[in-house]
Amino acid sequence: MIGMGMALWFGILTSISPCPLATNIAAVSYIGRQVDRAGYLLSAGFLYMFGRMITYVLLGASLVSSAQSIPIVANFLQKYMNILLGPVLIIIGIILLDIIKINTGGIGFFANTFQVRIQKTGIWGAGVLGMVFALSFCPVSAALFFGSLFSLAINHDSKIIMPSLYGIGTAIPVLGFAFLLALSTKLVGKAYDKIAKFELWARKITAIVFIVAGIFYCLRYLLHWL
Numbered sequence: 001m002i003g004m005g006m007a008l009w010f011g012i013l014t015s016i017s018p019c020p021l022a023t024n025i026a027a028v029s030y031i032g033r034q035v036d037r038a039g040y041l042l043s044a045g046f047l048y049m050f051g052r053m054i055t056y057v058l059l060g061a062s063l064v065s066s067a068q069s070i071p072i073v074a075n076f077l078q079k080y081m082n083i084l085l086g087p088v089l090i091i092i093g094i095i096l097l098d099i100i101k102i103n104t105g106g107i108g109f110f111a112n113t114f115q116v117r118i119q120k121t122g123i124w125g126a127g128v129l130g131m132v133f134a135l136s137f138c139p140v141s142a143a144l145f146f147g148s149l150f151s152l153a154i155n156h157d158s159k160i161i162m163p164s165l166y167g168i169g170t171a172i173p174v175l176g177f178a179f180l181l182a183l184s185t186k187l188v189g190k191a192y193d194k195i196a197k198f199e200l201w202a203r204k205i206t207a208i209v210f211i212v213a214g215i216f217y218c219l220r221y222l223l224h225w226l
Contacts, residue, residue, distance in 0.1 A: 004161065007153075008165040008166070010144045011169020011170040013199075014170050015170040015173050016199040028178070044123050045171075048129055048174050049168060052167045052168075052170050053167030054167070057163045059163070060159065060160075060166070081151065083217075085214070086214045095207075096206060097203075141170075149162060176191070
């Protein structure tokens with residue numbers, strides 16, 4: 001249960017980080033075109049979530065299967081996973097704290113450009129957006145998916161459940177905004193402001209936990225001090 005909760009949290013944290021949030025905003029604007037149709041908004045929100053979930057399941061399952069099916073990789077991970085996990089967690093924590101900054105300004109432009117191209121696909125376009133935006137990795141989302149979720153899925157031998165929960169987590173804000181749009185457009189602006197504040201503290205707290213856990217793993221499995 002703890003592992004499942006962590007997978008879902010990694011997805012939520014990914015979704016509200018600045019870079020992925022730009023694609024989610026684009027998805028909300030796409031879904032919100034039919035603001036007068038509550039059923040359409042909610043259906044499009046679920047399709048977007050399903051699209052992201054499918055992409056992460058396929059990607060996660062292929063990565064976990066490859067790691068387990070190739071003897072050299074499987075043996076390496078089994079022997080050195082705990083040793084590698086410490087530095088990986090510390091690096092992810094540093095990325096989450098924005099100590100390492102990487103320019104990803106093109107993500108927003110890509111999101112807007114792609115959104116325009118699929119506007120004629122109707123409600124199914126929300127699912128396509130989810131699938132494509134799931135592949136728009138930036139430093140934070142890449143660190144959380146390939147670093148945290150991948151090691152989590154390997155340790156729990158979970159090819160489907162962990163990536164699925166991560167995918168659901170990454171789409172929760174869009175689903176929430178779709179629900180708010182169905183109720184009132186005024187609620188969306190207030191929700192954006194609250195998410196921005198929540199994201200800042202959630203990311204910092206998670207980063208600190210990652211760094212502390214990384215130091216513990218390094219001391220115990222790399223330096224054998226504990």
